[in-house]
Amino acid sequence: MIRIVSRLLSLTVGTGIIIIGIERVGISLIPIIAGLGIGGLAIALAAQSSVENLIAGLILLIDRPVRVGEYCRFGEGEGTVISIGFRSTRILSVEGDIISIPNAKFSQLSLLNESRRNR
Numbered sequence: 055m056i057r058i059v060s061r062l063l064s065l066t067v068g069t070g071i072i073i074i075g076i077e078r079v080g081i082s083l084i085p086i087i088a089g090l091g092i093g094g095l096a097i098a099l100a101a102q103s104s105v106e107n108l109i110a111g112l113i114l115l116i117d118r119p120v121r122v123g124e125y126c127r128f129g130e131g132e133g134t135v136i137s138i139g140f141r142s143t144r145i146l147s148v149e150g151d152i153i154s155i156p157n158a159k160f161s162q163l164s165l166l167n168e169s170r171r172n173r
């Protein structure tokens with residue numbers, strides 16, 4: 055998470071420096087900002103599911119309903135959590151299959167953490 059925050063911060067500072075430099079040269083930023091707004095809207099609509107998975111992944115990492123190595127039942131499946139990433143959660147099923155579930159879907163499933171049953 056520290057790496058992501060530092061990259062976002064450096065991107066913001068770099069963009070600010072470029073904008074100040076363009077203004078000092080005397081170039082009008084209004085047409086550029088209008089074009090970026092339309093392009094940003096198109097990118098936001100295209101990346102909607104990716105952003106949803108990223109936010110759900112952060113919620114899973116912060117809330118910690120399950121941790122790596124714990125056995126859980128989710129929806130209609132069950133298994134041991136192998137990894138929790140920003141896009142998906144991977145689970146080793148009882149049959150030995152690796153199940154990869156997008157975090158947005160996994161965070162909405164009913165979840166029973168059997169490893170913490172007695173705690």
